[in-house]
Amino acid sequence: EVQLVESGGGLVQPGGSLRLSCAASGFTFSNYGMNWVRQTPGKGLEWVSIISGSGGTKFYADSVKGRFTISRDNSGNTLYLQMNSLGAEDTALYYCARQGPGSGWYFDYWGQGTLVTVSS
């Protein structure tokens, strides 16, 4: 059974940093691209970043480019999101999501999410 479990969310001050983790199990982790997607009541769902199975290719949404870094540890089956220079607009529920088989960035499995709140 595919499982994705996020952790690392919490309350952080504006300008601060946070690292999210996503522990994956139930599939060959290195064979799949992985994503971070966030959700807020106001802005809805927003794709944040994707990393290829090998970790060699990464893309980011314009809203986080230069501030967020996606990475993965294939030996430990874990996905990461390093978030720096956080602002109120980054407050959201952050999901990790597996890229569906084949081409294209649709997401076939999602975690339960970890909440990030940016506030003083």
Next chain:
Amino acid sequence: DIQMTQSPSTLSASVGDRVTITCRASQSISSWLAWYQQKPGKAPKVLIYKASTLESGVPSRFSGSGSGTEFTLTISSLQPDDFATYYCQHYHSSSTFGQGTKVEIK
């Protein structure tokens, strides 16, 4: 950036109704479109990808169609478990979601 616009924002329907949700892209996205269902407190669940391919395990009452800039998600006979919010997503070298359509009980 490609913008995705869903309509309607809210839809009131009864069990057994045929329901159609539309998603329009601001420019052509070929067939790079997925549909998701989300229930309160849960993560989204993929229903359809590549505009019309049904994800494994998804009931056949769900179907998707369209290409280019206009797409539809159809539920042929609405079931009690289908009351939820539905999102479209364009994907291919970037990704954007629609704002969602809430299907509520009439």
